[in-house]
Amino acid sequence: MYLLLDIGNTREKAALIKSGKVTALPQLAPDNLAKLPIKAVYFASVASQEKVAAIKQQLGLGHLPWRQVYSEAKACGVSNSYQQPQMLGVDRWLAMLGTQLLFPSQNTLIVDAGTAVTIDWLAQDGRHGGGWIIPGLKMQQQAVVKNTARVFNSEMFNGRLEPGADTVTGLQNGCLAAVLGAIRLAWQQTPCNKLVLTGGDSKFLKSYLSDLPIVVEPLLIFHGLARYIDM
Structure with missing residues (x-):
């Protein structure tokens, strides 16, 4: 089982993959994760490395391998x-x-x-x-209200x-x-x-x-x- 993270500037989204099946993880809580046999964390992020480090510590998964994925010229x-x-x-x-x-x-x-x-x-x-x-x-509405x-x-x-x-x-x-x-x-x-x-x-x-x-x-x-x- 692997933990998948999409880390944004304001919030994080998570999923698990086991035996090829991807399922959403609505609550990204340390207590829930501690019970799971997670082998590694794969994540994409637009946030700072400081935020990533803070999430790693908060989730109590610093002992696992963390792999960040980036956009590439070609893959899969x-x-x-x-x-x-x-x-x-x-x-x-x-x-x-x-x-x-x-x-x-x-x-x-x-x-x-x-x-x-x-x-x-x-x-x-x-x-x-x-x-x-x-x-x-939402962004369109905010832009109009803010500038009008x-x-x-x-x-x-x-x-x-x-x-x-x-x-x-x-x-x-x-x-x-x-x-x-x-x-x-x-x-x-x-x-x-x-x-x-x-x-x-x-x-x-x-x-x-x-x-x-x-x-x-x-x-x-x-x-x-x-x-x-x-x-």
């Missing part, structure tokens, strides 16, 4: 389109590795709908066709694809339309067999994209990260 049959491969966000890289594993030999559009929305094209032969990065639903004197928002997001009759609904519906519009435009750019959706807003967005061959895979990044075990 996937080719990075960046001239400086390490500059591609590691989450995007792992999402492509996960997609190529789960949906081999297909042209796919990969959408990670989180704080930012990343959109990447992956060809059936594993070539990365490049991608887009746009602000996510008379626009305000509510804590609850109730965006719908219809004209808003007040400021809050106008803002929320507009942000939803912007994200969905970018995804649909991306789908039109290059013919694909499947739209693979992951990230915190994926389940919400899915209902607006049901006419496309869509699959929601919340553990997509962890499937990619698991491919580095024993490499």
